[in-house]
Amino acid sequence: MQIAIGLYDGFAALDAVGPYAVFANLPxxxxxxxxxxxxxxxxxxxxxxxxxxxxxHDLPAPDVLLVPGGTITRRLxxxxxxxxxxxxxxxxxxxxxxxxxxGALLLGAAGLLTGRRATTHWLAYHxxxxxxxxxxEERVVTDGKVMTAxxxxxxIDLALTLAARLQGPxxxxxxxxxxxxxxxxxxxxxxxxxxPAEVRAAVTEVMAAAxxxxxxxxxxxxxx
Amino acid sequence: MQIAIGLYDGFAALDAVGPYAVFANLPxxxxxxxxxxxxxxxxxxxxxxxxxxxxxHDLPAPDVLLVPGGTITRRLxxxxxxxxxxxxxxxxxxxxxxxxxxGALLLGAAGLLTGRRATTHWLAYHxxxxxxxxxxEERVVTDGKVMTAxxxxxxIDLALTLAARLQGPxxxxxxxxxxxxxxxxxxxxxxxxxxPAEVRAAVTEVMAAAxxxxxxxxxxxxxx
Numbered sequence: 001m002q003i004a005i006g007l008y009d010g011f012a013a014l015d016a017v018g019p020y021a022v023f024a025n026l027p028x029x030x031x032x033x034x035x036x037x038x039x040x041x042x043x044x045x046x047x048x049x050x051x052x053x054x055x056x057h058d059l060p061a062p063d064v065l066l067v068p069g070g071t072i073t074r075r076l077x078x079x080x081x082x083x084x085x086x087x088x089x090x091x092x093x094x095x096x097x098x099x100x101x102x103g104a105l106l107l108g109a110a111g112l113l114t115g116r117r118a119t120t121h122w123l124a125y126h127x128x129x130x131x132x133x134x135x136x137e138e139r140v141v142t143d144g145k146v147m148t149a150x151x152x153x154x155x156i157d158l159a160l161t162l163a164a165r166l167q168g169p170x171x172x173x174x175x176x177x178x179x180x181x182x183x184x185x186x187x188x189x190x191x192x193x194x195x196p197a198e199v200r201a202a203v204t205e206v207m208a209a210a211x212x213x214x215x216x217x218x219x220x221x222x223x224x
Numbered sequence: 225m226q227i228a229i230g231l232y233d234g235f236a237a238l239d240a241v242g243p244y245a246v247f248a249n250l251p252x253x254x255x256x257x258x259x260x261x262x263x264x265x266x267x268x269x270x271x272x273x274x275x276x277x278x279x280x281h282d283l284p285a286p287d288v289l290l291v292p293g294g295t296i297t298r299r300l301x302x303x304x305x306x307x308x309x310x311x312x313x314x315x316x317x318x319x320x321x322x323x324x325x326x327g328a329l330l331l332g333a334a335g336l337l338t339g340r341r342a343t344t345h346w347l348a349y350h351x352x353x354x355x356x357x358x359x360x361e362e363r364v365v366t367d368g369k370v371m372t373a374x375x376x377x378x379x380i381d382l383a384l385t386l387a388a389r390l391q392g393p394x395x396x397x398x399x400x401x402x403x404x405x406x407x408x409x410x411x412x413x414x415x416x417x418x419x420p421a422e423v424r425a426a427v428t429e430v431m432a433a434a435x436x437x438x439x440x441x442x443x444x445x446x447x448x
Contacts, residue, residue, distance in 0.1 A: 014245035014403065015394035021238035021376065024269035031271050032342070038250045040275055047255050048241070051264055051273040101404075124405060139408040151404025152245065156377065161410045173413035178431065179238065180325075180346060180375025182414030183407035184363045187383045189397035190406030192379070199397045 001026055001166070004062035004090075007035045008076065008083050008196060010214070013043040014152050015068030015100040022159035023064075025175045026167060034059050036082040044070045056086035061093045064162070068155070069101025069120070071207075071214045074127055077109035084109045096162060098147040100155035104128055107146065116143040121151035122192045123207055135204060137191075153190075225252055225390070228286035228314075231259045231276060232307050234438070235289075237267040238376050239292030239324040246383035247288075249399045250391065258283050260306040268294045280310035284315045288386070290426060292379070293325025293344070295438045296353055301333035308333045320369040324379035328352055331370065340367040345375035346416045347431055352375065361415075377414075380405060 004022045005016050016033070023031045034054040035041045041050045065087065076083060087110040091097045099107050107113055108131025118133040118141050125135040134165040139150050140158045142165075149158035158182070164172035189195040195203075227247045229240050240257070247255045259265045259279040265274045275325025278383035281436070286441040289311065300307060315321045323331050328344040331337055342357040342365055350361040363374050364382045366389075373382035413419040419427075 012245070013241050013248075017237050017241040020269070020272065022237070024237075031269070033271060045244070045255070047248065047257060048244065049275040049277070051275055053273070111225075139406065140410075147277075150406075151402075152402050153380065153405040154314065157408050157410065164410060169411065170420075170423055170426075173411050173419055174426050174430070176409060176411055176414045177416065177419045177423055177427045178375075179377050180414055181377040181409055182363070182418065183405075183409070184381050185400060185405055185407070186364075186381065186388060187393065187397050187400055190400045190404055192401065194406065195397055195401045196394075199394055199401055202394075202398050203401045206398070211351065224370065 001030070001063045002059070003029050003031045003064040003066065004059045004067065005031065005033050006056065006067045006083055007033055007041045007050065008070075008072070008155070009042050010044045010070045010072035011041070011068045012070045012101060012152055013045065013048045014042045015070070015103065015155050017157035018153060018155040019066055019100065021054060021179055022156060022163055022175050025178055026163055027171065029195065032059060037122060044072065056082060060090060062090060063095045064098065065090050065094050065096075066098045066100065067103035069099070069103040069152070073102040073105045074211070076214065077105040077131075080109055087112070088119050094145065095166075096145050096147055096161065098149075098158060100149045100158060100192050101151045104133070107148065112146055116146055116147065117141050118143065119137040119150050120148065123204065225254070225287045226283070227253050227255045227288040227290065229255065229257050229285045230280065230289065230291045230307055230310060231265045231274065232294075232296070233266050234294045235265070235292045236294045236325060236376055237269065237272045237400065239294070239327060239379050242279040242286055242377060242379040243290055243324065243383035245403055246380060246399050249402055250387055251395065256283060274318065278390050279311055280306060284314060286314060287319045288322065289318050289320075290322045290324065291330050291350045293323070293327040293329035293376070295434050297326040297329045298435065299439065301355075304333055311336070311448050318358065318369065320371055322373075322382060322386065324373045324382060325375045326351070328357070328372045329355065332357060336370055340370055341365050342367065342372040343374050344372065347428065380408035
């Protein structure tokens, strides 16, 4: 079984690496990172640079396809570039086509979400609806063979859910125990309905500023 | 504030990238990956290759030092190589010295854990005790300025705990909401006390085999 994780400059690192940590322990699975062309891919925070050895062209028919999110996905979805074309072409033969966070917008741009239930980062539900999806606040949504996860860290939950579907609950539980995924966040603020209003307002503002900078092509002043 | 994540061939990807996703959103912090020498570093599952631009020599005095774990750490701890020397030399001037999973064995080899409470992956408590630590089953342990996390995914909880100590709970909660860390694993099997006995036995066997292969220098037959 081949699992392809499709990357692009500006992807969110944990969106990709959370599922990778699960899939890499799935017996018989080969996980491959790929991008428009082989070479260096940089994450959205700028400090993580991956050497990717395979292009989308090299991986036309993965069994499982996963795309991470990132601030840049809204623009990529509008432009309909290489990653959108890859998803569209590969989807008919996948066993599961999956996304984490705003990676769902790329599935949407590829036409996969029309009339489907799906999820994304809590700040991006309205973008998802523009692609014809029924946006839900669930953490992991499976509609047919399309599986979408909420923001960033939800990719771990998606990957475990998928591992159980592919190879049964005992395998998924063994992977969960191997990565000691017994989460104990020090706060209960990980969903908009749970976080204090001022925290929710601060995050909304920071993310809007990040998107505006991305669109203007200006670097984040906080990053050196 | 400089946060250095020290890598080596064979590190576990999520151990490093979980905390990175948190630290990269900490206002005023610069996160830098480093290794013995600049260049390519490959994770323990073999598919993730990082281009690291800084060596340990370039980062002698980070404010926060974090080391991930990996099957190879027991050997690195015995050999006392470059990463152990870096930790030993940098620790006196850090604000916090931290580890995820069996990264704690590297802190131990650097002499940081003698008489301290600390944690590591649940299969490695006995190795931690050999370094003079009092091994505990807590998810995140803070003893003075040394903070250690349990296995793999616990690095996210450690990083949020540290973010709150450095910049207060509102900042940590904003980061948690930004990465939508509202974990909902499909099973409750992430700790040895919670997983079914047969799942625990299977993981113990798989991890012992991985360590034996690492020591013998033979590749994993399941990986292509």
